[in-house]
Amino acid sequence: MLNDERSHGLWEKTAPPAPKTVRLQGDISVDVAIIGAGYTGLSAALHLAGVGTKVAVVDAVEIGFGGSGRNVGLVNAGMWMMPNDLPGVLGKLHGERLLEVLGNAPQSVFNLVDRYKIDCELERKGTLHCAVGADGVKQLEQRAEQWLARGAAVRLLDARETAAKVGSTAYAASLLDNRAGTIQPLGYVRGLARAALENGAAIHTGTPVTATERSGDRWVLRTPSGTVSAEWVIVATNAYTTSPWPQLRAELLHLPYFNFATTPLPEEIRETVLPERQGGWDTKEILTSFRMDKAGRLVFGSVGALRGTGMAVHKAWAARSIRKIFPQIKRVTFEAGWYGQIGMTSDSLPRFHTLAPKVISFSGYNGRGIAPGTVFGRILAEHIAGTVTDADLPLPVTKPHEQGMRMVREGYYEVGAQLAHLVGNRF
Ligand SMILES: Cc1cc2nc3c(=O)[nH]c(=O)nc-3n(C[C@H](O)[C@H](O)[C@H](O)COP(=O)(O)OP(=O)(O)OC[C@H]3O[C@@H](n4cnc5c(N)ncnc54)[C@H](O)[C@@H]3O)c2cc1C
Numbered sequence: 001m002l003n004d005e006r007s008h009g010l011w012e013k014t015a016p017p018a019p020k021t022v023r024l025q026g027d028i029s030v031d032v033a034i035i036g037a038g039y040t041g042l043s044a045a046l047h048l049a050g051v052g053t054k055v056a057v058v059d060a061v062e063i064g065f066g067g068s069g070r071n072v073g074l075v076n077a078g079m080w081m082m083p084n085d086l087p088g089v090l091g092k093l094h095g096e097r098l099l100e101v102l103g104n105a106p107q108s109v110f111n112l113v114d115r116y117k118i119d120c121e122l123e124r125k126g127t128l129h130c131a132v133g134a135d136g137v138k139q140l141e142q143r144a145e146q147w148l149a150r151g152a153a154v155r156l157l158d159a160r161e162t163a164a165k166v167g168s169t170a171y172a173a174s175l176l177d178n179r180a181g182t183i184q185p186l187g188y189v190r191g192l193a194r195a196a197l198e199n200g201a202a203i204h205t206g207t208p209v210t211a212t213e214r215s216g217d218r219w220v221l222r223t224p225s226g227t228v229s230a231e232w233v234i235v236a237t238n239a240y241t242t243s244p245w246p247q248l249r250a251e252l253l254h255l256p257y258f259n260f261a262t263t264p265l266p267e268e269i270r271e272t273v274l275p276e277r278q279g280g281w282d283t284k285e286i287l288t289s290f291r292m293d294k295a296g297r298l299v300f301g302s303v304g305a306l307r308g309t310g311m312a313v314h315k316a317w318a319a320r321s322i323r324k325i326f327p328q329i330k331r332v333t334f335e336a337g338w339y340g341q342i343g344m345t346s347d348s349l350p351r352f353h354t355l356a357p358k359v360i361s362f363s364g365y366n367g368r369g370i371a372p373g374t375v376f377g378r379i380l381a382e383h384i385a386g387t388v389t390d391a392d393l394p395l396p397v398t399k400p401h402e403q404g405m406r407m408v409r410e411g412y413y414e415v416g417a418q419l420a421h422l423v424g425n426r427f
Helices: 005-014 039-050 083-090 092-103 105-115 133-148 159-166 185-198 310-325 370-385 406-423
Strands: 026-035 055-058 127-131 154-157 173-177 202-204 211-215 218-223 226-235 253-262 279-282 288-292 298-303 334-344 351-356 359-363
Touching (some): 005 185, 039 370, 055 226, 092 370, 127 133, 127 159, 159 173, 298 406, 310 334
Parallel strands (some): 226 359
Antiparallel strands (some): 127 173, 154 173, 253 298, 253 334
């Protein structure tokens, strides 16, 4: 997008085209205005339009321009935090509620894909969280025990079973999460947009919201080419926000994450790498993720930005790591490399905010936004319809809190990832 092949990489090459949308021209009036055409905004639009609400989505750039068009495509259940720790941080009510909502969230994605026949390479084979060393095994044992106590469809696999599922002997164990899966992320967000349009929503791209003002009991969103007047506003801009609510940006640390995609692997090798097509990632602090696409390309990623010296450093690391983890891939040739910014909160949990009267927002997905964004979008729609009150939300209503030393810490992530990858997997 924007003629930058490092923004959406493989996904832009292989996704079905976006539905036709145009820039806002003039002044419009709707019930609900949504800022941001990613999973959160478009799921909200789809669910609102589905019950007859007049809704308009505006995006500064394109459908899926933010994280929704750039991610790995792992449709995860739950957050990074250990299940048993969540009630301690959020309180028992919200902790258990969030676990239940997010545990079931991948199924909501699968249901929408089925219902609207979204062309997005969906695989419902689960995901594999892969253990590196004894510490990794211990972490997964605890995670398995805590999810199983809640009746979740997960299973701890030993080294032999893991090797068969991953196609590599690099891991000591893995946690197979049967609730999860993989998608082509840009295909999915474009499919949500198409479904929202078919249900009567309006979507305007190339339309940045630059200012807002209150006019009576309505909001007026200002853009360079017109205004949107609405009773309610949903701010669904997450890590890519440039909205008139700068506190949303101040609350998030940007963590860069890249992916490289190989050319399609030869037939006989492609059947040995993730043969059942689970998506995977490991237990390392600077983690590595891997999945296959429909055409048999290996998509391999980690923390880092593909800019400046980062491009060469991370590319060399990715090639070395693939040869080490999947030695059956003799020749590693990349056909795409891209990266994006993940929005991280201070405790790795998402947030619900009321930014002003009838201005609401979910954000801070910490690299796990496909299923949560989809479900939170629906919850925003239900909140506006009045069927989900503040007391029923899966998160407490909070005010954004700025994270200290943001620029320094973001610089540290980018440089630190380069240093780690400069030496990583050399031997
Ligand atoms: C590299 C990477 C890998 C990831 N991997 C995974 C993964 O495997 N699994 C997973 O579940 N999650 C993953 N994530 C996280 C996930 O992609 C995000 O959490 C999710 O896409 C957020 O969706 P969203 O709709 O809330 O926001 P976004 O998709 O970021 O959309 C926000 C939109 O708001 C628009 N916008 C911003 N400001 C304005 C304005 N002023 N006016 C109008 N429009 C505006 C932007 O243009 C953008 O299109 C990853 C993220 C990245 C970056």
